[in-house]
Amino acid sequence: MDHETAARTTLIRSASDAGSKVFATILTQSPISRIDIARQTGLSQAAVTKAVAPLVAAGLVDAPPVSQRDGTPGRPVSPVSIVRGAMVMLGIKVNVDEVIAVATDLSTRILVDERRTLTASDPDTVVGAILEVVASLSDQIGDKAPSIAGVGVSVSGDVDTSTGIVRESTLMGWTDVPLGDMLGERLGWPVTLENDVHALTVGEHWFGMGLGTASFAIVTIGRGIGSGLHLNGEVVTGAYGVAGEIGHLPLASPELVCPCGRRGCVEAAASTGAIESAVSRAHGRRIRIDEAVRLAHAGDPGAHAAFREAARIIGTAIATLVNLTGPEVVIIGGEGVSDFDLFEETLRDAFQAHAFGAAARCRIVTRPHTFQDWARGAAAAAIQSLVR
Amino acid sequence: MDHETAARTTLIRSASDAGSKVFATILTQSPISRIDIARQTGLSQAAVTKAVAPLVAAGLVDAPPVSQRDGTPGRPVSPVSIVRGAMVMLGIKVNVDEVIAVATDLSTRILVDERRTLTASDPDTVVGAILEVVASLSDQIGDKAPSIAGVGVSVSGDVDTSTGIVRESTLMGWTDVPLGDMLGERLGWPVTLENDVHALTVGEHWFGMGLGTASFAIVTIGRGIGSGLHLNGEVVTGAYGVAGEIGHLPLASPELVCPCGRRGCVEAAASTGAIESAVSRAHGRRIRIDEAVRLAHAGDPGAHAAFREAARIIGTAIATLVNLTGPEVVIIGGEGVSDFDLFEETLRDAFQAHAFGAAARCRIVTRPHTFQDWARGAAAAAIQSLVR
Structure with a gap:
């Protein structure tokens, strides 16, 4: 992760409650005016303007410097937008017979994708396959690789997101597998582990049909x-x-x-x-x-x-x-x-x-979800974990 | 409803989103400092102070005029409290064999209660019984009767709160009964119709164990x-x-x-x-x-x-x-x-x-809910409908 991506990550993670709400609203509804952000979040326009400023300064949000209407900078009617390419997220869906991975921008638009067939479904084999697909994705996106801010991984079953443990996955045949730690140590990015259908729901909620x-x-x-x-x-x-x-x-x-x-x-x-x-x-x-x-x-x-x-x-x-x-x-x-x-x-x-x-x-x-949609859901869960 | 109660009702109903959040927080968590209100609602302290002022002026919220700490009026650390007695709400639970009613303050503390056995459970008989218990409650609270701001009524089954229609109640043997209108015309107060268990849940959420x-x-x-x-x-x-x-x-x-x-x-x-x-x-x-x-x-x-x-x-x-x-x-x-x-x-x-x-x-x-708890839930639903 380069310096700029680290700074952006820190800014989002350490935002106030109001700051998080404003960022999440811009993230999912770009372009949107400050007035509409205020209306939807219940914040004052002054609070919205205050929350938007550091996001613009960090290159996460785009605000037209001068309103085209009347030449006044930063007018609340000028819409602001997420800078989709400001960060890259990786999303990985673990199936019993394969691992599907995508690299996406901040709107979960897929940049590149990758699959690996699994010869076995034990945790070590799966971790090995994930390391391979991540290396390949990272190669493929080339000079964007330093903007990777995190990795979302989704697995079927009872998954404890807070500890990164797959407590029970009947499909994988796993009990109490600390997949989050196993990956986090080797990947060097924050890993968000999530139940696969929850991750798909987050993706639909933020970027899909649910909107x-x-x-x-x-x-x-x-x-x-x-x-x-x-x-x-x-x-x-x-x-x-x-x-x-x-x-x-x-x-x-x-x-x-x-x-x-x-x-x-x-x-x-x-x-x-x-x-x-x-x-x-x-x-x-x-x-x-x-x-x-x-x-x-x-x-x-x-x-x-x-x-x-x-x-x-x-x-x-x-x-x-x-x-x-x-x-x-x-x-x-x-x-x-x-x-x-x-x-x-x-x-x-x-x-x-x-x-x-x-x-x-x-x-x-x-709705026929493609395999990539599931991996996108994992990326969406990783983006959501940043904002919370 | 006297002039003061009508003015208070209008103030709450017409509040901004921020104003509603602030009032709901004070209502359910009194006494609470403005700092804590800001923290919980995600609003700025200035926005909280702005929202609290008209509530204090209307006699709905109590704010110590001078902080005991440093003599500065309206300091954000001084807690504010709901004025429980600022309004009276009636809550009525309709059962197949009886009607249970309470008059409560704004914290759903019961002031008086009343029951009527039903000889039949058709809508007209139930409406008649409700009119009787309401008249009796109103008599019992005497000079507080003009502060009655609304009536909550809860019935088992599929209840459409927005139209005030009981769409299907197997227990009562009702289909498409416009109970809200039947009562509203004769009572002269706003009537909130709610499914009985939803109403109990609102009561628990705002004023009970759920907190x-x-x-x-x-x-x-x-x-x-x-x-x-x-x-x-x-x-x-x-x-x-x-x-x-x-x-x-x-x-x-x-x-x-x-x-x-x-x-x-x-x-x-x-x-x-x-x-x-x-x-x-x-x-x-x-x-x-x-x-x-x-x-x-x-x-x-x-x-x-x-x-x-x-x-x-x-x-x-x-x-x-x-x-x-x-x-x-x-x-x-x-x-x-x-x-x-x-x-x-x-x-x-x-x-x-x-x-x-x-x-x-x-x-x-x-938790053994008493019959009065169910009626309290109906009163809580009526209070909630004011705030929304």
């Missing part, structure tokens, strides 16, 4: 089933670091044992693995998801029944989430979305059957 | 099963007015049809009515809850099994709520709490069996 809605939930379907909640203008992270664990709600038959060890979890009936098991049982041989999708599209009753049952459980789980938290919209993402036609009708019927009263008005939309 | 915790959920058990969520410093009310409907999560057997018409709802297996039905079936005669409790305490197997099943479903529902929203503490209230010994062990076991990872650390405590 403009008062509240939303992201539900991801596929190998894992997870969710992220954004209510009253903030991402819900849980007092103990756990929230949005829709994959582990006990809505399926108690006879089904989840890979996490609990009974009746949504994932035990509706994950990609559960669908593969059900179709394999129906056909008496090992069938992978691609073939299961083909069979279902071809009208195979066993495959159809497996997707229907998964869709019923997911729709019921979404009704559960909506009855409890009442978001304006539920965004379904995750790799399972590519075959949403196999889920949609049953999922919506189950949702309507269990949604309570006006909660049934909640819109359910799909 | 000091970053997040909490209230779960009420009894005739109805409901919940209220307080996350990231705010009560979750739902984009469409529905949230916290833990009683209608589909966690019970789909063979059980809930009075709301849906299948497998928590209430269908765990409400007082469901327990009565199960014990009645076991004994082949109609058994009411008081007798069911006595039978269970005496070791009757049928009664024991009914409470155990209810406890298992409630514990599973609490795990569901906690896995999704991650509160620091769950407060169990409602009239069912008086027999919590019959629920506790099974409820805690079910919670632990399904709580995911660190979510299992969430504390579960009980």
